[in-house]
Structures are given as C-alpha cells and as structure tokens.
Amino acid sequence: MDRKKFLQSSLLTGATALTGASATFGSIKSNMNSQNEAADFNLNYAPHFGMFRHHAGDDLIDQLKFMSEAGFNGLEDNGLMGRSPEMQEKIGQQLAKSGMEMGVFVIDKGGNGANSFTAGNEEYTQIFLDACKEAVEVAKRVNATWMTVVPGNFTRHLPIDIQTGNVIETLRRAAEIFEPHDLVMVLEPLSDTPDLFLRTSTQTHMICKAVDSPSCKILYDVYHLQKNEGNLITNIDLCWDEIAYFQQGDNPGRNEPGTGEINFQNVFGHIYEKGYRGIMGMEHGNSMDGKEGEQALINAYKEADSFM
Template identity: 30%
Template sequence: MTNSPALSVCLDTLFTNDTFVNRVDRCAELGVDGVEFWEPADRSLPAIRDRTVANNLAFVGMVGCTTSLTNPNVQDQAISELRSNLETAATVDCENLIVTSGPECESHGWQTQYDNIVDTLQTVAPDAEEAGVSLILEPLNTTVDHPGAFLSRSETGFDIIDEIESPNVRLLYDVYHQQITEGNIIDTMRQNLNRIGHVHIADVPGRNEPGTGELNYQRIIESLVDAGYDSYVGCEFRATGSDISAVNSALEMLDN
C-alpha cells in the first residue's frame, strides 16, 4: 500500500461482459491496484486469488455475511457465518469482508438491534484480528436502493466502531449512499478518517461514474489525500459509456 489512496474495481459492476475471473485481467491491464466484489457464493475464490497474484493486484474485499445482524434470534448464525468467511478470506488473501446491518427487525426495538450489531461484531473481532482480515461495516441508503435497512447513517456506524474498539473493525464509507442519506461528505470523512477502512465511489443520482452527477469528486479525492487517507477507493459504479474510460477517469483523479 502506498501513502496515497489506491484504486479498487468492483467486479460486479464493471467489465460484466467478460467472465468473472477474466475481469481481473481487464482491471490489471488498466493499472488499478485491486479488485473486490459482492457475495462470494458460486465464485471460484482460489482462481480469483491466483489471478490477482499473477497480476500483482490486491484482493481487496467481498461480502462477509448475509445473515441479519439486527435480529438476536439469528445471532449465532451470523457469528458462525462471519467466522467461516474470515477463515476463507485469510486462505485466499482477501483483505476485507464487507458487512451490512441487515433490515430493521420489527419484533425488536432500535436499541436492541443496535446492541446486537455491536455484540456480534465484538464477538468476532478477535477472529478478524487473528486472521489478519478487516470487517468493514457499510451503511446503506434507504431512499433509493435499500429500503428498510437498519444502518443508513454514518454517525451510527462510527458509534458502533467506537464501541467495538478493534483495529480490524472499521467503516466502509460509501460516498454514493451517504450523499443520498446525509450529505456533508468531505467534512464527515475528514473528521472520522481513523474509523474509515474503505471508501466506495459512484455519482448521484444514477450510481454511475464520477462526473455524471452532482458530486465534485475531484475535490472529494483531494480532501482525502490531504487528510492522509491511504487505503482503497473502490469503483462501485456502472459506467454510462465505456468501462475502460470510466475506470481511467477514476485513476486520473487519484493521480492528480
């Protein structure tokens, strides 16, 4: 990892006209630093690991849990799934597991759901530290893409991170989601940089590449660099035109 942000590409949103494993090669040809994707089910993880190693790319992340973290009735299942996926991630050199809260659980109050997220992640935090893998908790917007999700505001996510107090449990700050939910992107990221382990980018509206919507992404990236952010910026957008052009534009933003 360099002392400035590195670029990662989400294989579920870009180069989708190619086979999943071959998308790694497509990314490497453009000079990006790493790849990530969503759920690992039905993916050939060893093949992806081998392809990232061959291309000198980082295996940045994948989804780490599909079980809800808000429902105490399935907490044991969530813990078991996270522990299993942490072991898998360590085996294939995956650096991060992306974790979302799951939906609001109507049978339990807000505080119970919040406490269950904290308790679940706190329980598996030592496993994450032992595996050398980070759990990155992602708030999602409920207005457009994820109605009913429990965790939508970054402030709540940062509170959860503070309660867990583990270097291997951080926040995934998705600029697209947080622009829709709350705005104030630059100040929020700068003031909470020590809690952020990964950043996703896409413009608003549309979830397309930076430059197609209302956000000044050049200024956002500059502010991250100035603040000393040195982890990954993930391209989790769908290109309006050429995928190659969209990724190259993102690379140029980081290089400027």
C-alpha cells in the same frame, strides 16, 4: 444492497485450451493498448468483475489481467463467497501475479432482512458467526483483509437503543473470530431501503467505538452517504479514526465519477491529503454500455484522479 458477458468468437480460437487462453489475452492486451495507456493513479481504485467484460470477455482471470493492464491495482468481488474454492484460489493466484490487492467481499449470511442483528435472536447470530468462520478461509485463498458486513433491518417492535445494543453484541462476537487473523469487517451504511438499520457514518462510528476492536471499522461508501447525509468531506473528517475502506459511485445514477453531482476531484483529493492509501472500491455501474462505455469509465477515473 444493490450488488453489480460476451467473449468474441475470434478470441476463442487456438489449438489447445491453454494456447487459446494465451491468444485471448494477447488480443485483449493489444486492444487495450491501442486505445488507452495504462493509468498511473494516485489512489488505488478497485473494479469488480463484469465492469470490463466487453474488452476482456466472460473469463474472470482475463478480466483481472485487463484491469491490471489498464492501471488498476485492486479488485472487489461481492460474490466471492459464492464461488468455488478452486475459483477463489485462481483469483488469488492471478492477483498475486499481477501485483493486485484484494478488496472487500461480502459476508453473505446474516444481517439481511430475514435475520437482522437488531433482533437479538441467537439463531440469527449463529448463522452470521458461522459465515464469519467460513469467510476466514475464503480470505486466506485471496489474501483479503476486508469483508463487508451489513447488520440488516430495523426490528420495529424493539426500542432503537435495544436494537443498537444487539448489533454491538453480535459484532463483538464476530470480532473475536477475525482478530486472530488480522481480518477486518467493515460496516456499510446503505441507502437502498429505509428499512435498513445502519444509515449514517456517525451512527456507524458510534457502533465501532462500542465494539472497540481493530476488526470492526467503517466502510464509507460515497454514493450511499451522499444520499443519506451529504456533507461528505466534513463527515469523513469526523469519522476518520474508524474508517478503514472507501467505495464510490456518483449520485444520482450510481455510475462512474462525473455522471452525477459529486465533486470527486475534491473528495478524492481530500482523502489523499489525509494520507489514505487503501482501496477505493468502484461500487457502481457503467453509465454507457459496450467497449465505449468501459473506455469512458477509465477516462472518468483519470479525470477524477487528477487532483494533484
């Protein structure tokens, strides 16, 4: 998976670190308000760290404050498990202060090319299950519900049905860890390489049915599935009962809505009309650099969200 710093020196002045941080955010807020009124979105779009670094600087908490001031009510952080427990707690505290919701983070062990679920290797499975136990504690620090899981690559010497059975068995064991905590692993079909086992929404739907757990659902990433299968609205409808989370990026380019071929007003409007009010993860880059590019991104979401 393709998973995506400078603070102006004038913002760093202050008599103490605390007052300096306060002055910094005061400047950020003023700068944002002078260019852009906070958006009132119909859906809950969630940026990731780095997406607004030219406005907010490198500090993660200042970035969260900027996201909130701009009208975003969610956050994604694929690398959350790699951050210190202290930083995880700070992120969780700021999310609560800002009334923001934590979206997905990636369970970062297991399910990669080196130890795919498809192999049915107990050593690989234990690496993943240990990471699931760690993820439970991480989720508590940020009040998260969803965690991204990718089963990994094909094991080419095994029949496809045996590989599928191995994936299902591994996920059932992970679900047993998450169910007591009301946590949900969301399986993401990807387009990054043809070696990846999980490719389509309907394949993922079948696996979720077989796992048969409220803790195993689909992450429907509009970018990846436009590349792998297209027919977005029809497949969303077909897989609706197992979809728990959405991400998006336009194709080609994997940038904000309006930079590629996808009609996001139609797609977002359809998801809204079906009653989804969960997070829509902004799993993409910015098509332009700098503050101008960040403002263009905000404007793009205003446009794509104007389906009412």
